[in-house]
Amino acid sequence: MEIIPARSIVPGEVADPSRREILKAGLAAGGALLLGFHVPLGEGRATQSHTSTHEFAPNAFIRIDRQGQITLIMPQVEMGQGVYTSVPMILAEELDAAFDQVALEAAPPNDALYGNPVFHIQVTGNSNSIRAFWIPLRKAGAGARVMLVEAAAQMWGVDPAGCRTNNSEVFHEASGRRLPYAALVDRAAKLTPPQDAPLKSVADFKLIGKPLKRLDTPDKAKGTALYGIDMLPEGVKFATLAACPVFGGRVGHVDDRVAKIIPGVRQIVVLDDLVAVVGDHTWAAKQGLDALNITWSEGPNARVTQADVWNQIRAASQREGVVAKTLGDAEKGLAQGDRMDADYELPFLAHAPMEPMNCTVHVRPDACEVWVGSQVVSRAQAIAAKVTGLPLEKVIVHNQLIGGGFGRRLEVDGVEKSARIAKEVDSPVKVVWSREEDVQHDLYRPVYHDRMTATLSSGRIVGWRHRIAGSAVIARWLPPAFQHGIDIDAVDSAVDMPYDIPNLRVEYVRDEPPAVPTGFWRGVGPNNNVFAIESFMDELAKKAGRDPIEFRRSMLDKTPRLKAALELVAGKAGWGRPLPPRNGRGVAVQPSFGSYIATVAEVEVDRSGEVSVRRIVTAVDTGIVVNPDTVVAQLQGGLIFGLTAAFYGEVTIDRGRIQQSNFHDYRMLRIDEVPAIEVHIIQSGEAPGGIGETGVTASLPAVRNAIFAATGIPLRRMPIDRDVLAERKSV
Amino acid sequence: MTRLQINGEVRNADVPADMPLLWVLRDVLGLTGTKFGCGIGQCGACTVHLGGKPARSCLLPVGLIGEREVTTIEGVGATLAGAKVQKAWLGVEVIQCGYCQSGQIMSAAALLAGTPNPDDSDIDAAMAGNLCRCGTYLRIRDAIKRAAASR
Numbered sequence: 001m002e003i004i005p006a007r008s009i010v011p012g013e014v015a016d017p018s019r020r021e022i023l024k025a026g027l028a029a030g031g032a033l034l035l036g037f038h039v040p041l042g043e044g045r046a047t048q049s050h051t052s053t054h055e056f057a058p059n060a061f062i063r064i065d066r067q068g069q070i071t072l073i074m075p076q077v078e079m080g081q082g083v084y085t086s087v088p089m090i091l092a093e094e095l096d097a098a099f100d101q102v103a104l105e106a107a108p109p110n111d112a113l114y115g116n117p118v119f120h121i122q123v124t125g126n127s128n129s130i131r132a133f134w135i136p137l138r139k140a141g142a143g144a145r146v147m148l149v150e151a152a153a154q155m156w157g158v159d160p161a162g163c164r165t166n167n168s169e170v171f172h173e174a175s176g177r178r179l180p181y182a183a184l185v186d187r188a189a190k191l192t193p194p195q196d197a198p199l200k201s202v203a204d205f206k207l208i209g210k211p212l213k214r215l216d217t218p219d220k221a222k223g224t225a226l227y228g229i230d231m232l233p234e235g236v237k238f239a240t241l242a243a244c245p246v247f248g249g250r251v252g253h254v255d256d257r258v259a260k261i262i263p264g265v266r267q268i269v270v271l272d273d274l275v276a277v278v279g280d281h282t283w284a285a286k287q288g289l290d291a292l293n294i295t296w297s298e299g300p301n302a303r304v305t306q307a308d309v310w311n312q313i314r315a316a317s318q319r320e321g322v323v324a325k326t327l328g329d330a331e332k333g334l335a336q337g338d339r340m341d342a343d344y345e346l347p348f349l350a351h352a353p354m355e356p357m358n359c360t361v362h363v364r365p366d367a368c369e370v371w372v373g374s375q376v377v378s379r380a381q382a383i384a385a386k387v388t389g390l391p392l393e394k395v396i397v398h399n400q401l402i403g404g405g406f407g408r409r410l411e412v413d414g415v416e417k418s419a420r421i422a423k424e425v426d427s428p429v430k431v432v433w434s435r436e437e438d439v440q441h442d443l444y445r446p447v448y449h450d451r452m453t454a455t456l457s458s459g460r461i462v463g464w465r466h467r468i469a470g471s472a473v474i475a476r477w478l479p480p481a482f483q484h485g486i487d488i489d490a491v492d493s494a495v496d497m498p499y500d501i502p503n504l505r506v507e508y509v510r511d512e513p514p515a516v517p518t519g520f521w522r523g524v525g526p527n528n529n530v531f532a533i534e535s536f537m538d539e540l541a542k543k544a545g546r547d548p549i550e551f552r553r554s555m556l557d558k559t560p561r562l563k564a565a566l567e568l569v570a571g572k573a574g575w576g577r578p579l580p581p582r583n584g585r586g587v588a589v590q591p592s593f594g595s596y597i598a599t600v601a602e603v604e605v606d607r608s609g610e611v612s613v614r615r616i617v618t619a620v621d622t623g624i625v626v627n628p629d630t631v632v633a634q635l636q637g638g639l640i641f642g643l644t645a646a647f648y649g650e651v652t653i654d655r656g657r658i659q660q661s662n663f664h665d666y667r668m669l670r671i672d673e674v675p676a677i678e679v680h681i682i683q684s685g686e687a688p689g690g691i692g693e694t695g696v697t698a699s700l701p702a703v704r705n706a707i708f709a710a711t712g713i714p715l716r717r718m719p720i721d722r723d724v725l726a727e728r729k730s731v
Numbered sequence: 732m733t734r735l736q737i738n739g740e741v742r743n744a745d746v747p748a749d750m751p752l753l754w755v756l757r758d759v760l761g762l763t764g765t766k767f768g769c770g771i772g773q774c775g776a777c778t779v780h781l782g783g784k785p786a787r788s789c790l791l792p793v794g795l796i797g798e799r800e801v802t803t804i805e806g807v808g809a810t811l812a813g814a815k816v817q818k819a820w821l822g823v824e825v826i827q828c829g830y831c832q833s834g835q836i837m838s839a840a841a842l843l844a845g846t847p848n849p850d851d852s853d854i855d856a857a858m859a860g861n862l863c864r865c866g867t868y869l870r871i872r873d874a875i876k877r878a879a880a881s882r
């Protein structure tokens with residue numbers, strides 16, 4: 001059995017010709033040319049595939065109708081990252097379609113048809129929409145183009161080699177004749193699809209690389225775009241819920257005497273682990289919920305505190321871990337030269353997307369409809385089927401725009417709870433989490449503890465050990481990918497750390513925190529590893545008496561793309577130019593998500609320990625850029641997302657409950673705290689890398705190292721502790 | 732029955748006087764462009780205009796509105812400042828997930844209506860109550876300046 005773990009496919013391998021897509025074509029009802037592609041997945045698809053495996057069923061579609069409308073069925077969901085523009089750009093490029101004619105449709109749930117070629121399930125995550133679909137979509141577009149040319153050549157009785165395409169038309173050079181794609185649909189549909197349509201060379205791209213305007217934003221500016229939370233199916237009621245504040249606890253007793261008489265309250269749903277109030281509107285539901293007197297049966301987690309979490313993971317990190325990577329002889333390397341040890345830690349974090357968790361469900365005896373914005377639509381369907389006991393095909397999921405995912409909507413706990421509530425309700429019911437419930441019942445970015453050890457000899461690192469302790473999210477989320485005790489996400493960017501070090505060992509210790517559920521959070525494993533590695537690199541550079549950039553640069557010969565990014569950012573950031581006292585510049589580099597990024601942050605730390613970030617400069621080699629404006633936007637947003645984590649990000653547990661609740665105590669960066677950000681894109685002909693998560697990973701260590709430069713204080717954990725940075729009064 | 736003037740139309744809603752405008756708009760009148768983010772005045776996603784001034788609709792009981800005109804994201808394009816802001820927002824390509832952007836646009840439109848040429852500190856003051864988890868703040872600042880410069 002061959003499992004393809006999420007990270008084992010690097011961008012170059014997606015283009016592997018042995019994983020050849022097989023094109024299928026046909027005339028769909030209504031006279032549209034349908035073209036799909038299929039990536040043979042082999043056995044071991046890591047999924048709860050629910051359709052019978054049609055060997056040649058397509059996994060995405062192009063549809064061209066007789067009016068010339070070109071439609072792409074989008075297997076990836078739009079959550080702000082711009083895929084509803086960049087993915088169709090790829091398709092339109094090879095198809096030579098007029099971009100303003102491309103329309104999009106969200107794919108229905110179906111892993112077999114629309115599974116992500118990397119994960120084999122319908123998932124939008126891991127910054128891989130472009131990476132995963134780059135070659136398949138180009139082949140689909142190119143195959144369709146060849147068929148349209150062939151159809152035109154047949155009609156004209158000419159050699160297809162004398163024809164070219166542009167703007168959804170086929171031209172015959174010699175005679176000057178032309179036909180729009182719309183006129184070729186019927187004939188093209190009868191042709192056999194080519195298996196190896198030639199792809200354009202980079203130099204011939206007309207759309208890819210252009211900063212095209214996004215297709216999803218005009219409706220968002222008018223307020224007419226619909227998110228999951230905006231669904232209002234006929235007869236809908238509104239609900240809000242309270243789950244037991246202690247993880248794993250149950251409902252004990254509910255006194256609903258006051259709640260029941262609140263105008264607009266229709267129903268009180270008491271389930272094993274949660275209580276929901278259904279009303280004519282959300283206000284009635286909320287008031288009803290507030291008026292309930294609930295006694296919880298809190299269970300064994302009621303004693304768990306944050307100290308227990310830290311004590312447990314610190315103890316775990318003393319154990320030897322599973323070896324995830326080894327080079328040379330780590331023991332020998334660590335026995336020579338000057339040794340340095342440092343431990344780094346990161347806290348729990350909630351996702352807190354601006355659109356709170358919500359899901360609208362209508363359960364009928366014979367069917368179920370779900371309206372939700374999900375990063376995993378087929379899982380949403382499967383969980384609703386499980387809760388209702390209905391067969392999959394009786395569960396219709398209407399996937400919606402997502403008001404921020406960041407990993408939160410890779411989980412279907414919200415669909416599950418909503419479906420259980422909806423089972424008790426006679427009408428469609430929209431369940432909306434309060435922000436408090438959203439923050440307190442998340443699946444959190446795990447706490448991590450990293451033990452770093454290295455030895456220096458003649459200013460170079462000769463031995464390196466990185467022991468990562470943390471939750472194995474993969475083991476829960478994609479069990480077949482959790483093999484040999486290694487979470488491929490938890491060690492990502494550590495096993496492939498970029499520096500040239502002769503003796504190295506990376507270990508992983510799985511440590512599941514008490515009580516607190518964990519999940520993927522924007523930046524995932526690399527957030528932790530890049531933070532630990534890049535923080536440690538700065539401390540090592542200082543010990544070696546070397547400049548942080550020069551120190552890194554001297555060890556990047558095997559990663560030339562990263563070295564080039566580092567050199568570029570050093571120049572753009574004015575590295576080495578003098579700064580006032582208590583100001584500093586910090587650098588961090590990362591080879592994460594298939595993109596090579598170097599970032600310099602400039603900060604000032606005042607005497608009370610307040611940190612202001614003045615400027616962030618980042619240089620990125622993300623391979624071929626599909627939409628440069630989207631790359632810049634994602635880096636700006638990602639860097640700011642990371643700054644929020646650096647400044648304010650910490651979720652803690654006490655007596656089994658999450659202590660933070662809303663934006664006053666789980667703060668976000670605001671507009672007046674945002675530094676200037678410069679993004680420099682490096683031209684590249686390599687396959688596209690991922691970008692959505694990279695900024696988050698970059699800003700924490702860059703800011704941390706800038707603080708180190710400004711104050712000499714090596715922060716070993718996040719968020720930034722102002723008390724540690726405050727200048728001690730001299731006595 | 733509460734009588735409201737919303738986007739130039741009279742709308743009646745049979746709701747309790749203490750019900751926040753946000754839920755009247757979203758759940759009763761079907762105007763879902765105004766968003767719920769926090770419910771406690773911390774995020775600005777629910778921002779509307781009340782008599783031309785920005786207001787957090789999650790904390791605004793409908794019973795207190797009286798005769799004042801309510802403008803939501805669905806109607807702000809009919810105002811000069813609103814139209815400029817929406818255009819600049821697309822020109823600068825501010826929007827990512829978009830969920831916070833109704834509120835951002837409403838706050839920015841109110842700013843420009845009162846302060847046609849805002850400087851950075853005006854922008855900070857007017858916009859600091861609007862959170863954006865996607866981190867679009869730099870482009871928001873640029874777009875406000877572009878809108879201010881447009882005729």
Ligand code: FES
Binds near residue numbers: 772774778
């Ligand atoms: S929902 Fe009103 S300020 Fe957040």
Ligand code: FES
Binds near residue numbers: 828829832865
């Ligand atoms: S655009 Fe997503 S929260 Fe602002």
